[in-house]
Amino acid sequence: MNAVEIEEAVSTLAAAPFDAALFPYAFLEAFGNKETTLRRLRSGDSNQSDLPGGILQRNNLHLRVCPEGEVTATLTALRQSPATTRQKAKFILATDGLAFEAENLADGETLVCAYPDFHEHFGFFLPLAGITTVKQIRENAFDIKATGRLNRLYIELLKDNPEWSTAARREDLNHFMARLIFCFFAEDTAIFHGERLFTATIEQMSARDSSDTHQVLSEIFRAMNTKLAERETAKIKTWANGFPYVNGGLFSGSVDVPRFSKIARSYLLHVGNLDWTKINPDIFGSMIQAVADDAERGALGMHYTSVPNILKVLNPLFLDPLRARLAEAGDGKTPGSGRKLQNLRSRLARIRIFDPACGSGNFLVIAYKELRALEAEINRRLSETDQPSALPLTNFRGIELRNFSAEIARLALVIAEYQCDVHYRGQKLALLEFLPLEATNWITCGNALRIDWLSVCPPTGKTVKLRADDLFETPLDQAEIDFKNEGGETYICGNPPYSGKGKKEDQHLSDMERIFEGRTEKFGYVDYVGCWFVLAADYIKVTGAIAALVATNSVCQGRQLPQLWPQVLGDNINILFAHLSFRWANSAARNAGVTCVIIGIAPRSKLAPKTIYEDDFSRSVSNINAYLVEGQDMFVESVPSPLSRALSRMETGSVPNDGGNLILSWAEVGSLVTTYPISRDFIHPFLGSDDYLNGHCRSCLVITDDVLTQACEIPNIVQRLEQVAALRRESKKKETRDQLAKSPHRFQHRGAIPSAHAIIIPSVSSERREWFPTGLLPAGTVVSNLAFLIADAPLWNMALIASRVHLVWIGTVCGKLETRYRYSNTLGWNTFPVPPLTEQNKTDLTRCAEDILLAREAHFPATIADLYDPDEMPANLRAAHERNDETLERIYLGRRFKNDTERLETLFSLYTQMTSKGTTASAKPAPRRKTKTPDA
Numbered sequence: 017m018n019a020v021e022i023e024e025a026v027s028t029l030a031a032a033p034f035d036a037a038l039f040p041y042a043f044l045e046a047f048g049n050k051e052t053t054l055r056r057l058r059s060g061d062s063n064q065s066d067l068p069g070g071i072l073q074r075n076n077l078h079l080r081v082c083p084e085g086e087v088t089a090t091l092t093a094l095r096q097s098p099a100t101t102r103q104k105a106k107f108i109l110a111t112d113g114l115a116f117e118a119e120n121l122a123d124g125e126t127l128v129c130a131y132p133d134f135h136e137h138f139g140f141f142l143p144l145a146g147i148t149t150v151k152q153i154r155e156n157a158f159d160i161k162a163t164g165r166l167n168r169l170y171i172e173l174l175k176d177n178p179e180w181s182t183a184a185r186r187e188d189l190n191h192f193m194a195r196l197i198f199c200f201f202a203e204d205t206a207i208f209h210g211e212r213l214f215t216a217t218i219e220q221m222s223a224r225d226s227s228d229t230h231q232v233l234s235e236i237f238r239a240m241n242t243k244l245a246e247r248e249t250a251k252i253k254t255w256a257n258g259f260p261y262v263n264g265g266l267f268s269g270s271v272d273v274p275r276f277s278k279i280a281r282s283y284l285l286h287v288g289n290l291d292w293t294k295i296n297p298d299i300f301g302s303m304i305q306a307v308a309d310d311a312e313r314g315a316l317g318m319h320y321t322s323v324p325n326i327l328k329v330l331n332p333l334f335l336d337p338l339r340a341r342l343a344e345a346g347d348g349k350t351p352g353s354g355r356k357l358q359n360l361r362s363r364l365a366r367i368r369i370f371d372p373a374c375g376s377g378n379f380l381v382i383a384y385k386e387l388r389a390l391e392a393e394i395n396r397r398l399s400e401t402d403q404p405s406a407l408p409l410t411n412f413r414g415i416e417l418r419n420f421s422a423e424i425a426r427l428a429l430v431i432a433e434y435q436c437d438v439h440y441r442g443q444k445l446a447l448l449e450f451l452p453l454e455a456t457n458w459i460t461c462g463n464a465l466r467i468d469w470l471s472v473c474p475p476t477g478k479t480v481k482l483r484a485d486d487l488f489e490t491p492l493d494q495a496e497i498d499f500k501n502e503g504g505e506t507y508i509c510g511n512p513p514y515s516g517k518g519k520k521e522d523q524h525l526s527d528m529e530r531i532f533e534g535r536t537e538k539f540g541y542v543d544y545v546g547c548w549f550v551l552a553a554d555y556i557k558v559t560g561a562i563a564a565l566v567a568t569n570s571v572c573q574g575r576q577l578p579q580l581w582p583q584v585l586g587d588n589i590n591i592l593f594a595h596l597s598f599r600w601a602n603s604a605a606r607n608a609g610v611t612c613v614i615i616g617i618a619p620r621s622k623l624a625p626k627t628i629y630e631d632d633f634s635r636s637v638s639n640i641n642a643y644l645v646e647g648q649d650m651f652v653e654s655v656p657s658p659l660s661r662a663l664s665r666m667e668t669g670s671v672p673n674d675g676g677n678l679i680l681s682w683a684e685v686g687s688l689v690t691t692y693p694i695s696r697d698f699i700h701p702f703l704g705s706d707d708y709l710n711g712h713c714r715s716c717l718v719i720t721d722d723v724l725t726q727a728c729e730i731p732n733i734v735q736r737l738e739q740v741a742a743l744r745r746e747s748k749k750k751e752t753r754d755q756l757a758k759s760p761h762r763f764q765h766r767g768a769i770p771s772a773h774a775i776i777i778p779s780v781s782s783e784r785r786e787w788f789p790t791g792l793l794p795a796g797t798v799v800s801n802l803a804f805l806i807a808d809a810p811l812w813n814m815a816l817i818a819s820r821v822h823l824v825w826i827g828t829v830c831g832k833l834e835t836r837y838r839y840s841n842t843l844g845w846n847t848f849p850v851p852p853l854t855e856q857n858k859t860d861l862t863r864c865a866e867d868i869l870l871a872r873e874a875h876f877p878a879t880i881a882d883l884y885d886p887d888e889m890p891a892n893l894r895a896a897h898e899r900n901d902e903t904l905e906r907i908y909l910g911r912r913f914k915n916d917t918e919r920l921e922t923l924f925s926l927y928t929q930m931t932s933k934g935t936t937a938s939a940k941p942a943p944r945r946k947t948k949t950p951d952a
C-alpha cells in the first residue's frame with residue numbers, strides 16, 4: 017500500500033462507528049496487514065501480548081482497547097509490559113473510542129488526540145507499513161489527503177469522459193484540475209469572498225444528480241475570466257458574479273468542463289471540504305503530479321524530493337553567498353548599513369532562477385520562498401515591513417516535459433507567492449495585490465533538450481522570442497517574456513532525469529545524438545542527465561550564469577566520465593562546488609537505491625572559492641576535477657598496459673563460447689576420467705568470479721591443436737565438440753560461423769594458463785566489502801571471462817590489488833555496476849598510480865599478501881564471500897589487510913592516509929605526474945572545442 021491508500025483506509029476507519037472488538041484488526045488492516053496475518057492474530061496464534069485484551073504484533077505494534085477513561089493508564093501499562101520490549105514493538109497504542117494515545121518507542125514521540133481525529137496523524141504510524149517517511153510528509157498530512165482525494169476525482173472523471181483521456185484532451189483535463197486546485201485554495205484563503213464560495217456554489221447551484229455540474233463549473237470559470245466591468249455584457253449569471261476576475265492564463269481560453277457522474281460530483285465536494293489553507297506547495301506539487309501519470313499513479317504520494325536535499329543545491333549556488341552579504345550589510349542602523357541593505361534588496365529583485373527539468377516546480381518554489389525570507393529580513397532591518405515584494409514570480413522559470421507537472425509548477429509558485437505575502441505582510445495587503453494573476457507564462461512545457469534555453473530564460477539585456485509551446489494555451493509565437501528588473505544574475509538548478517547506458521528509450525537516444533552531434537562521437541556511456549550539464553555549459557558561456565544540478569553519481573565515475581566532462585569543462589568553465597555521493601533520501605523505499613551527487617559549474621572567471629561538501633562538512637579546495645576530487649582537471653582513460661611499469665600484465669579471462677559443452681561439472685570429470693584416464697590431460701580447473709567467491713568447483717577441456725587427434729579418440733569429447741560446432745554454426749556473428757565453428761576445440765579467446773599460479777580478480781564485487789577479494793589460484797587454472805587474472809606474477813601485485821588504496825581508485829575510475837564495484841584491467845589496473853617500489857618494498861608487500869592468504873586458510877572451508885562479509889570478517893583477516901594497507905600507504909606517503917579523500921587526492925596527483933612525464937598515457941586536460949550555442 018502506498019501512503020495515499022493508507023491515508024484513505026485510516027480516514028474511513030476513523031469515520032466509521034467505533035467497534036471495540038474490531039478496531040485493533042481494522043487498524044492493522046489499514047496499514048496493509050494481510051487477512052492471513054490478521055486471522056493468526058485473532059486466533060491468538062501470533063498474538064504475543066501479555067495484557068488482557070491486548071494485541072501485540074511482533075516487531076510492530078502493541079495495542080489495547082480499554083474501558084472509558086483509562087487510556088493514559090493503559091498506555092503506561094503497554095509501555096511497561098515486558099512483552100512490548102521482548103517482542104520489539106515499535107509502537108504502543110491505547111484507545112477507548114473517545115480518546116486516542118500512542119507512542120513511537122524508537123524516538124519517544126507521543127500522540128494524544130480525540131479518537132475521531134486520529135486519521136489526521138496517520139503519518140505518525142507509516143513505519144508500521146514499512147514506509148520510512150521524511151519528517152515533512154508526516155507534518156503535512158494534508159498534502160497526502162488532498163492528493164488521494166484529487167486522485168479519486170481524476171480517475172472518476174477519466175471514467176466518465178473517455179474522450180478526455182486521449183492524448184489530445186489530456187492537457188485539457190490537467191488544466192481543468194489545475195483550475196480546481198486554485199479554486200479550492202482560493203475559497204479557503206479569503207482570495208474568494210465568503211465562506212467556501214466555490215464548493216458551496218457548486219453544492220447549491222448544481223443538481224444533485226450531477227447532470228449540470230459541468231455547466232455550473234463552466235459558468236464559474238467564465239466569470240473568473242471576465243473583468244468585472246464586462247460581466248453584464250457577457251451575461252454572467254448573477255450567482256457566479258461573486259467570483260473575482262482571476263484570468264492569469266489559468267482561466268483564459270476554453271471553459272469546457274468534463275461531465276460529472278454523481279460519484280465524481282461527490283468527490284468534488286469532498287475535496288472542496290478539505291482545509292486547503294494547509295497546502296504546502298513544495299510538497300503538494302511533487303505528490304500530485306503522479307495523478308496525471310498513468311505509469312506513476314501506483315506510487316502516489318511517494319514522489320517527493322525533500323526540502324533539505326533541494327537546499328543542498330540552492331544553498332551553495334546562491335543562498336549562502338546572499339546570506340553572507342546580508343550578514344555583512346548589518347542591522348540597518350549602523351552607518352552605511354541601510355544603503356547596503358537596499359542594494360542587496362535590489363540585487364535580489366534581479367535574480368533569475370531557471371530549472372530546465374522543473375517537474376512540479378519544487379526547486380523554484382523553495383528558491384522563491386528562501387529569497388522572500390531574505391527580502392523580508394532586509395525589510396525588517398530597514399523597518400519597511402509593509403513594502404510589497406520586489407521579487408517577480410516570473411523570474412523563476414522552468415521547462416518541464418509533462419504537461420500536468422508544468423501546470424502544477426506554475427500554480428505552486430502562485431500559491432507560494434500568496435502564502436509568503438500573507439506571512440510577511442499580512443492577509444489584507446496580500447489580497448490587495450494578488451488578483452488578477454500574472455497573465456504571461458513563465459513555465460514552459462516541452463523537451464528541454466529541444467528547446468533553446470536562451471529563449472526561455474533570455475540573458476540580461478537580450479530579447480529572445482519564446483519558441484516553445486507553453487503553458488495555459490499561449491500561442492507558440494507569443495511575444496517574448498522579458499524578465500522584470502533587468503541586469504541580474506541567473507542561476508540554473510534542478511534534478512534532471514537520469515537514464516543510464518542500456519536504459520535509454522529511443523527518444524532519449526535521439527535527444528542525445530542531437531546534443532552531442534558535432535562535439536564528440538563517443539557518448540554511448542553518458543547518462544541522459546549529462547545532456548543537461550552540456551546545455552548548462554553552453555548557456556553559461558553566453559550568459560555567465562552558474563548552474564548546479566543533481567545527478568546520479570555515475571556521471572563522475574568510470575567510462576562515461578571521459579565522454580561527458582570534456583564537453584562541459586574546459587577553458588571557460590570549471591566546477592565551483594560539489595556535493596559528494598549521498599543517498600537521495602525521498603519518502604519511500606522506492607528511491608532508496610539512488611546515489612546522487614550535486615555539481616555546480618561556473619565560468620572560470622568567477623573567482624569564488626571552490627568547495628567540496630560531504631555529509632555535514634565542507635572544505636575549500638583549489639580545484640575540483642570531474643571525479644569530484646581536489647586536483648587538476650583530468651579524465652582517466654583506458655590504456656593497454658600498466659603506466660606503472662613495475663606492475664605485471666593483467667588480462668581478461670577466457671571466453672569459451674561453447675554453450676557449456678567445454679565445461680564439466682565435478683561429476684562429469686569423475687565419470688570421464690574413470691572411463692578414459694587419458695582425458696585427465698585435457699581437464700583443467702575453470703573459475704569465474706562466482707565460482708571463486710562462493711567456492712564452486714568446475715572444470716573445462718583445454719585441447720590444444722597438437723593433442724586434438726588424441727582427444728578425439730574419446731567419444732564423449734567428440735560429442736561435446738560436435739555440439740560446440742553446431743552451436744557456433746548458428747551464431748549471428750560471421751566470424752563465429754566461418755572460423756570458430758571449424759575449430760570447436762578452441763575457446764573463442766583463451767587467456768593465459770598459469771604454470772605457477774594466477775592472481776584472480778573478480779570483475780564485480782559487492783560495495784559492502786572493505787577490500788577487493790583478490791586471490792591466488794593454482795597452476796593450470798583457466799580463469800573465465802567473468803574475472804581478470806595475472807599469470808605467474810610476483811605476489812606483491814596481489815598486495816596492491818587487495819589494498820584499500822586500490823579499492824578507492826577502482827570505485828572512482830572504473831565506476832559501479834548498480835552499486836557494486838566493477839573492475840577493469842585497462843581502466844583500473846593499467847592506470848593505477850604506484851610509486852617506484854624498492855626491492856624491500858616488494859618483499860614487504862609479498863609478505864603482506866602471504867599473510868592475507870594464510871589468514872584465509874585458517875578458516876577453511878569458509879568461502880571468500882563468507883570471509884569478506886563485513887559483518888562476519890574474521891579478526892585475523894581484517895588485521896592482515898590492515899597491515900597490508902599500512903605497508904603500502906607508507907610507501908605512498910610515509911604514513912597512513914587520513915581518509916579516502918586523501919587517498920584519492922594522492923593518487924590523482926601521482927597519476928598527473930606519471931602521465932605528464934610522457935610515459936605510456938597522458939592525463940588529458942579538457943580539450944578546447946568549437947563552442948556550440950543552443951539552437952536559435
Ligand SMILES: C[S@@+](CC[C@H](N)C(=O)[O-])C[C@H]1O[C@@H](n2cnc3c(N)ncnc32)[C@H](O)[C@@H]1O
Pocket residue numbers: 302319320321372373374375376377378379415416417418421462463464465510511512513514
Ligand atoms: C527527477 S524529476 C525532478 C523534478 C522535480 N524537481 C522533483 O524533484 O520532483 C525530473 C523531471 O524532468 C522531467 N523531464 C524529463 N525529461 C525531460 C525533458 N527532456 N525536458 C524537460 N523535462 C524533462 C520529468 O518529467 C520530471 O518532472
